[in-house]
Amino acid sequence: MSRPTFLLDGQPVAFDDGQMILDAARAAGRYIPHLCWHPDFPPHGSCKLCVVKVAGRHVSACATPARAGAEVESDTPEINAERRTLLQLLFVEGNHFCPACEKSGNCQLQAMAYDLEMTTPRFRHFYPDRPVDASHPEVLLDFNRCIYCELCVRASREQDGKSVFALTGRGIHKHLVVNAESGRLADTDFSAADKAADICPVGVILKKRVGFAVPIGERTYDRAPLHELAMPKTEGKG
Amino acid sequence: MTRLAWADTMDETLQRYGRRPEYLLQMLIHLQGAENWLPPAALTALAGALGLPRARVEGVAGFYSFLHTRPVGQYRVLFSDNIIDRMAGSQAMMARLCRNLWLSPGQCSEDGLASVDFTSCTGLGDQGPPLLVNGYAIGRLDDARIDAVCELIRQRRPLAEWPPGLFHVDDNIRRRDALLAAQLRPGQALQAALAIGRAGWMAQMTASRLRGRGGAGFTTAVKWQACRDAPGAEKVVVCNADEGEPGTFKDRVLLNTCADLVFEGMTLAAWAVGAQRGFVYLRGEYRSLLPALEATLARRRAEGWLGRAIGGVAGFDFDIEIHLGAGAYVCGEETALLESLEGKRGTPRIRPPFPVTHGYLGRPTVVNNVETLAKCCLIAVHGGAAFAATGTAQSAGTKLLSVSGDCARPGVYEFPFGVTIGQVLEACGAQDTIAVQVGGAAGITLAPYEFGRRVAFEDVPTAGAFMVFDSSRDMFDVAHNFVRFFAHESCGFCTPCRVGTAMLADTLDKLAEGKGSPADLIEIEDLDRVLKQASHCGLGSAAPNPVLDGLQKFRPAFERRLMHADFSPAFDLDGALRRARQMTGRDDAGAHLPQQAEPPR
Numbered sequence: 001m002s003r004p005t006f007l008l009d010g011q012p013v014a015f016d017d018g019q020m021i022l023d024a025a026r027a028a029g030r031y032i033p034h035l036c037w038h039p040d041f042p043p044h045g046s047c048k049l050c051v052v053k054v055a056g057r058h059v060s061a062c063a064t065p066a067r068a069g070a071e072v073e074s075d076t077p078e079i080n081a082e083r084r085t086l087l088q089l090l091f092v093e094g095n096h097f098c099p100a101c102e103k104s105g106n107c108q109l110q111a112m113a114y115d116l117e118m119t120t121p122r123f124r125h126f127y128p129d130r131p132v133d134a135s136h137p138e139v140l141l142d143f144n145r146c147i148y149c150e151l152c153v154r155a156s157r158e159q160d161g162k163s164v165f166a167l168t169g170r171g172i173h174k175h176l177v178v179n180a181e182s183g184r185l186a187d188t189d190f191s192a193a194d195k196a197a198d199i200c201p202v203g204v205i206l207k208k209r210v211g212f213a214v215p216i217g218e219r220t221y222d223r224a225p226l227h228e229l230a231m232p233k234t235e236g237k238g
Numbered sequence: 239m240t241r242l243a244w245a246d247t248m249d250e251t252l253q254r255y256g257r258r259p260e261y262l263l264q265m266l267i268h269l270q271g272a273e274n275w276l277p278p279a280a281l282t283a284l285a286g287a288l289g290l291p292r293a294r295v296e297g298v299a300g301f302y303s304f305l306h307t308r309p310v311g312q313y314r315v316l317f318s319d320n321i322i323d324r325m326a327g328s329q330a331m332m333a334r335l336c337r338n339l340w341l342s343p344g345q346c347s348e349d350g351l352a353s354v355d356f357t358s359c360t361g362l363g364d365q366g367p368p369l370l371v372n373g374y375a376i377g378r379l380d381d382a383r384i385d386a387v388c389e390l391i392r393q394r395r396p397l398a399e400w401p402p403g404l405f406h407v408d409d410n411i412r413r414r415d416a417l418l419a420a421q422l423r424p425g426q427a428l429q430a431a432l433a434i435g436r437a438g439w440m441a442q443m444t445a446s447r448l449r450g451r452g453g454a455g456f457t458t459a460v461k462w463q464a465c466r467d468a469p470g471a472e473k474v475v476v477c478n479a480d481e482g483e484p485g486t487f488k489d490r491v492l493l494n495t496c497a498d499l500v501f502e503g504m505t506l507a508a509w510a511v512g513a514q515r516g517f518v519y520l521r522g523e524y525r526s527l528l529p530a531l532e533a534t535l536a537r538r539r540a541e542g543w544l545g546r547a548i549g550g551v552a553g554f555d556f557d558i559e560i561h562l563g564a565g566a567y568v569c570g571e572e573t574a575l576l577e578s579l580e581g582k583r584g585t586p587r588i589r590p591p592f593p594v595t596h597g598y599l600g601r602p603t604v605v606n607n608v609e610t611l612a613k614c615c616l617i618a619v620h621g622g623a624a625f626a627a628t629g630t631a632q633s634a635g636t637k638l639l640s641v642s643g644d645c646a647r648p649g650v651y652e653f654p655f656g657v658t659i660g661q662v663l664e665a666c667g668a669q670d671t672i673a674v675q676v677g678g679a680a681g682i683t684l685a686p687y688e689f690g691r692r693v694a695f696e697d698v699p700t701a702g703a704f705m706v707f708d709s710s711r712d713m714f715d716v717a718h719n720f721v722r723f724f725a726h727e728s729c730g731f732c733t734p735c736r737v738g739t740a741m742l743a744d745t746l747d748k749l750a751e752g753k754g755s756p757a758d759l760i761e762i763e764d765l766d767r768v769l770k771q772a773s774h775c776g777l778g779s780a781a782p783n784p785v786l787d788g789l790q791k792f793r794p795a796f797e798r799r800l801m802h803a804d805f806s807p808a809f810d811l812d813g814a815l816r817r818a819r820q821m822t823g824r825d826d827a828g829a830h831l832p833q834q835a836e837p838p839r
Contacts, residue, residue, distance in 0.1 A: 045588050048733050048772045058771040063588045085768050089737035123741055123761075124808045148730070157291075166293030167583070167730075168300030170566070172740035174730035177300075179293035181282045
């Protein structure tokens with residue numbers, strides 16, 4: 001029996017019943033940008049970078065089930081411009097100084113900005129005051145770069161069984177906190193061996209003493225663009 | 239108050255809510271009653287007692303405006319900040335209170351006695367300007383009442399000893415129709431529905447064509463049927479009494495004058511879908527209604543209209559509990575409401591699945607507005623056909639409107655659907671009207687050429703707000719106020735709403751300061767587009783409405799604020815010296831840069 005298909009930018013993509021647009025596209029070797037989505041977790045739908053246009057509506061590809069015969073627009077000037085605006089909003093919300101950031105070259109936010117040809121932050125910077133937490137012997141937390149994808153929250157809760165991270169506050173004042181009355185990472189049971197320690201797509205959770213072990217210019221996204229590296233390596237084509 | 243007052247309250251809190259994590263928000267509200275804020279050690283202790291990560295408890299405590307993780311005054315005074323309240327003079331009232339008590343907004347007094355701030359619309363637009371003191375509303379503020387409040391605070395009189403007259407809230411019902419004129423005795427509607435059986439009752443609901451009164455207008459019978467058909471034995475009925483849309487207050491009046499109809503409507507819904515548990519999610523601003531509502535529930539239990547074998551029907555068991563909100567407009571969105579009801583941060587869920595299949599704790603759940611539920615009683619007593627006979631083709635029945643602003647008789651008006659804007663304006667005694675905001679901040683701004691349009695789902699839908707502005711008002715101020723409201727109330731989950739509403743508010747601030755340029759209007763339109771299209775829920779996608787309508791219908795009000803330059807930076811050079819001035823205690827001319835920006839207007 002042949003699987004149902006939808007059209008992604010005019011090309012057919014086969015999917016299984018209940019599969020989300022983003023999952024089906026990936027399985028078919030088609031890239032849709034994403035930041036808060038991760039193959040190990042259910043869709044989150046907060047970053048909105050995976051926005052696609054279906055029947056005139058803009059929806060999150062990670063959280064919208066594929067439908068047979070649907071026409072999905074993703075790699076179009078309109079949708080990419082919307083993604084670029086979302087990226088620009090993320091850049092001005094936090095304090096992202098790529099040239100001085102030790103995550104430069106390994107950062108998905110930066111790599112996506114290159115991918116989507118974002119050339120300026122465009123908006124006024126918010127310059128929030130977000131002190132770093134260097135209390136932990138192995139790991140530094142630099143909240144200035146948080147994009148609230150909640151991957152560390154989810155990984156710590158679901159994979160490490162620790163719930164070291166959570167979000168508090170609301171709106172533009174939302175922020176990441178750790179599971180300690182002192183508010184210091186050193187007072188939690190966090191360890192550099194945790195799954196959550198390696199999941200941050202940007203430069204919030206940084207292992208100490210290895211920041212420049214790989215020189216800038218030879219890092220992950222220096223070698224290949226995000227839209228290639230974000231794709232599964234071994235999965236069959238759909 | 240001792241230093242560890244919260245510790246004395248902890249056991250009682252845990253006992254009262256059975257240590258169940260889904261009652262976390264209720265426990266935090268209760269616990270905060272001890273000291274007016276939630277000290278860090280209290281959060282740690284509560285997390286420990288519930289076996290929850292502390293960070294999760296902190297996450298919830300930090301989400302709600304009425305929960306405080308830093309000390310606030312023994313008297314916490316919040317001025318309602320809807321545009322209607324501003325028009326009624328709320329800012330002058332706040333300034334007077336601050337002057338009397340030697341306070342500045344947002345800061346706690348040195349002696350910890352009082353703190354003052356703004357809050358989103360408290361639902362007293364017909365009798366403002368209003369404030370909340372420790373959660374209890376005082377309306378119709380004037381100089382004398384502000385001075386009285388200040389004196390009571392200075393004397394440190396407990397709230398219970400304040401003159402009850404201060405807290406009197408009027409219903410201001412100006413026009414009664416089918417619902418407000420109904421004289422049903424408790425149980426009458428239930429008896430009628432029970433008499434025709436479950437299927438018969440659902441058939442009447444279908445025939446009534448009743449649609450949700452919360453704004454979205456989903457057909458109630460379809461929602462009930464979907465919940466009833468959903469797999470899962472434990473079904474839930476939720477009454478959405480989180481009436482947070484700026485300018486609405488009709489649910490407050492309904493809950494105050496005909497709570498029986500609301501509870502009976504919930505019971506009718508339970509009968510239809512087979513639910514055993516019911517919740518009323520009551521916005522924190524309305525907590526003064528709580529004792530009377532609890533008393534009504536108790537009476538209905540005693541009368542046999544709640545509890546086991548309701549109306550003598552074996553197996554029809556249903557009861558209702560009331561949960562309080564804590565200052566979060568987004569919880570009016572039904573999936574955010576369910577999250578909040580489960581004791582979590584009020585973040586809207588991804589849909590599908592919808593609440594009718596996966597609602598409260600994953601159970602099939604119907605969420606209905608207060609007014610929708612009350613109307614079900616009319617359908618049960620008079621039949622679906624009679625209900626459908628009034629209103630318009632696509633909007634059966636009547637609609638309660640909360641009328642406020644520039645008119646002679648603000649209050650609640652019940653009109654059949656199809657009433658024109660002009661007819662409502664005439665009824666409320668509005669003159670020289672230049673605009674009406676229908677449906678609240680998330681609704682639509684109507685200009686005079688549209689006053690022939692009708693209140694109906696197919697024309698001008700509304701959750702009930704009807705704010706009137708006369709020619710003395712500046713429609714830029716209205717849009718500015720609403721945009722700031724959305725920025726304050728954004729849950730912060732998705733990028734477009736979290737950053738976009740804040741950016742939009744900042745840009746309108748810039749215009750308000752007279753520093754806008756045509757480039758800003760282009761920026762505003764682009765932000766509007768991203769908000770509308772990419773937001774996770776209705777809050778973000780509605781946030782640009784006031785600005786879009788404003789730019790389209792009242793553009794001169796925006797353009798008047800532009801400098802005659804193509805671009806001007808938002809960066810305020812003189813403003814950057816503010817801190818230095820503060821530190822040096824200087825505010826003379828020499829400590830300021832010469833102003834180059836043109837003043838507004």
